[in-house]
Amino acid sequence: MKISASVIARLPRYYRFFSDLSENGVTRISSNELAEMMGLTASKIRQDLNCFGGFGHQGYGYNPVQLCEQLRDILALPSKRKAILIGAGNLGRAVTNQIAFADNGFDLIGIFDSDPMFKGMKIKDIPIMSDDVIPKFCIDNNPEMAVLCLTESKAPEMVDLLYSLGIRGFWNFSHFDIKRKYPDAIVENVHLSDSVMLLSYKMIKKKDEET
């Protein structure tokens, strides 16, 4: 069965809610209760979760513990594909905290930065290395994914290098459009500036409506 992109995009959100519920000892929840919590309709929730093979039990509802495990498998969270991170600045550090401590499908094995001030330092026990050693490191370790926490101007050249070294997955915080150059790359873009601009727009809109 082909699952729509919009359903897939909601999976991590389901996973978050089910994790919270099961951590809080909830062993049973109805689609109506879920709907209220998640701000979706109950029928949408049943539809979404059905895409992944009838998780619910008629008259019982959903078991968050079980769903959590199933979603973990679907999202491939227990798998530990090797990842590297480019850019050891504040954003790189924040993302390292994010990626190094949770099951999210990846194992961060190296951090790279062109700035010599980082030489010899570690973040969460992961060594920061110079950009120069990226080729050797990738040949030796075969990472599959790279997190890009570098400025847009440096991104094109870095992506060329990483792609040539076999990396196909990118968690991209730069604004460089990777898929345009490499259509077979698998990319998740995070555009923080887009998000804050949207907030600005919504706030001004609301003010206009009120006046």
Next chain:
Amino acid sequence: MKISASVIARLPRYYRFFSDLSENGVTRISSNELAEMMGLTASKIRQDLNCFGGFGHQGYGYNPVQLCEQLRDILALPSKRKAILIGAGNLGRAVTNQIAFADNGFDLIGIFDSDPMFKGMKIKDIPIMSDDVIPKFCIDNNPEMAVLCLTESKAPEMVDLLYSLGIRGFWNFSHFDIKRKYPDAIVENVHLSDSVMLLSYKMIKKKDEET
């Protein structure tokens, strides 16, 4: 005219592309060229931009410089609504860099953290203060927006406080669901963990398809 949420969500992206183009001295671009660059269809682009009042000129195309200025106004980027940031860790620092240096509709006027180790420090010339002084600071300065770079467990209490102090806009990096408790709040959520989980899913899916 009521503009759909999906069009609005694309505005920052248009703004980014038009900024780049005008910075690169491009004074004229067709919807077909834009479509190729942005990975959208030309008719979608014409439709989107028409929502904001016929920017294009038949037979000429679009003027990025002009569009950029119009989108700046639409997104209220030149306005400087006061914002505060909660959480001076790596994520808070990264976000400060993001928000303090660009026109994005906000002016970051204070950073707060409960950890005394930050006391007396500054990020980008903005003082880090103790959480205790948030009420006084807000009463004196009337910020309209708060960036939440704190853990989910601390978020509910902080949101209660900020809401009670009149803040209605939230750029939310915690997973706490603000809109559920305060439906009239204006919220942009950034779920970094959702993004990396989706990447994991897409990478495993691709692998499945190839084998």
